[in-house]
Amino acid sequence: MHQIAILSPKGGTGRTTITANLGRLLAERSRVLLVDCDPQNALGLLFGMTVGEPAGLSTPELQHQALAATLRSIKADVPFIPFGHPPLASLAAVETQARLDATWLEKRLKELAPQGFDHAVLDTTAARGVWQSQALGLATVIIVVLEACALSYATLPEVDALVAEAAKRPGFKGVIYVLNRVDGRRALSRDVRSAMSQAAGADYLDIALVDDEHVREASALRTTCVQHAPHSQFSAAMRMLAARVLELTR
16 A cells, blocks of 8 residues: 655645545545544545544544444545544543554554555644654655745755655655645746746646635535536646656556
């Protein structure tokens, strides 16, 4: 199974939106599992999950059969594992376990999803910490999501260091840099787009991930843009990203 981690060191860049849309597109071509490695527990909301779902990756009492029953009950068309919303004391205990065992996430995924999948798409946290480290430690492909703004571009050296560490592992396939919320009408957005192309070289995928009304409408309807508005500019760009992922992992 190829693990694809969606990474950004800055909050609000659209990691969860891109994770959900990429997962749905990959599911058209392969067996896909979506994994929420972010305590915000938002990924499942785009696939029918109840708001504030308590059970998930971070709750040891959740096992494969209960997860499968939950996914059937909400008719989730793409399998996903929510992060969960455990009590703070329970979360602290699980975080300690994950901090002491670099293979914690790998073991947990085998417990919750023992059947074969071709791709697992991991939504990560913006902040450095145990959950980001667990996801990156498992990743065979990293998708770096930055906003087309100066502040997001300034985080590139930090991101590059994380990617360089992941690239040392056997089996690592590569990295894809993308810009989200591109606005071709703004000079700054165009400048950042040009600078990213020069900085990331062949690893930069120059696609128009625009934050238009279709993306916002899909989120409000708790679905993905590629399903809600398949002919939108955002959906077309996401299909290009999915194609690059499949090229790296074939």
